[in-house]
Amino acid sequence: MRIVFLGPPGAGKGTQAETISKIENIPHISSGNLLREAIEAGTETGAKARFYIEKGILVPDQVVVGIVVDRILKHDCENGFVLDGFPRTLSQAKVLDEMLKTLGDSLDIVFYFIVSEQTVIDRLSGRMICSVCGANYHIKLVPPLKNGICDKCGGKLLQRADDKPETIIERLKVYREQTADLVEYYKKNKILREIISDLRIEVISKTIADIINQECKKQKKTMAG
Numbered sequence: 001m002r003i004v005f006l007g008p009p010g011a012g013k014g015t016q017a018e019t020i021s022k023i024e025n026i027p028h029i030s031s032g033n034l035l036r037e038a039i040e041a042g043t044e045t046g047a048k049a050r051f052y053i054e055k056g057i058l059v060p061d062q063v064v065v066g067i068v069v070d071r072i073l074k075h076d077c078e079n080g081f082v083l084d085g086f087p088r089t090l091s092q093a094k095v096l097d098e099m100l101k102t103l104g105d106s107l108d109i110v111f112y113f114i115v116s117e118q119t120v121i122d123r124l125s126g127r128m129i130c131s132v133c134g135a136n137y138h139i140k141l142v143p144p145l146k147n148g149i150c151d152k153c154g155g156k157l158l159q160r161a162d163d164k165p166e167t168i169i170e171r172l173k174v175y176r177e178q179t180a181d182l183v184e185y186y187k188k189n190k191i192l193r194e195i196i197s198d199l200r201i202e203v204i205s206k207t208i209a210d211i212i213n214q215e216c217k218k219q220k221k222t223m224a225g
Contacts, residue, residue: 001026001080001212002105004087006182007113008175009168010120012197012204016111017084019205024212027076031086034067035059056167058174061091069099080108090181109215110186111208113197117172125165128157 021028038046126139132155
């Protein structure tokens with residue numbers, strides 16, 4: 001299955017992508033993680049990405065597309081993948097479709113995560129990340145045993161620059177402006193499935209898994225027919 005998780009920052013895409021990745025045994029590809037790896041490695045692409053991310057602005061297509069496409073072309077993606085955070089613009093979506101077409105493939109499902117602005121602010125503003133090992137925590141949902149200290153390695157926990165409330169609001173504004181056409185594009189292609197992500201994690205996971213199972217059954221019937 002070739003799946004895209006589409007939705008604003010803090011919608012829960014990453015959590016659900018990890019779950020589906022394990023269930024379907026396909027790679028979870030996060031454009032955000034790929035960019036952060038480039039930033040940590042100090043690459044030229046990473047330096048460009050840092051500027052935009054810290055301003056709460058979407059990273060330009062030319063910076064993101066190359067990184068993601070290179071990842072999809074790796075051997076472990078032959079049987080599918082879960083794309084988390086990409087595409088985020090209509091132009092990115094068209095590049096992805098063209099690339100898959102050259103491989104004789106196409107996307108199977110695009111899950112569109114719908115979430116309230118307040119839920120996003122609550123989720124993101126409480127996130128913390130270990131400065132040493134990169135482990136993730138949340139002040140309310142997944143607190144560390146010792147305030148400000150990573151349970152795993154003892155490293156200092158920090159808040160990402162783009163997780164401050166004022167930056168979150170700007171990120172949501174930019175997201176809505178730049179992805180409206182993208183949602184319509186996938187609706188027209190009849191592969192968009194809406195997911196209400198203000199619900200409990202396990203409820204969302206079951207809904208997604210059920211939709212994937214239904215799609216798999218349809219594909220098997222089509223192949224058999």
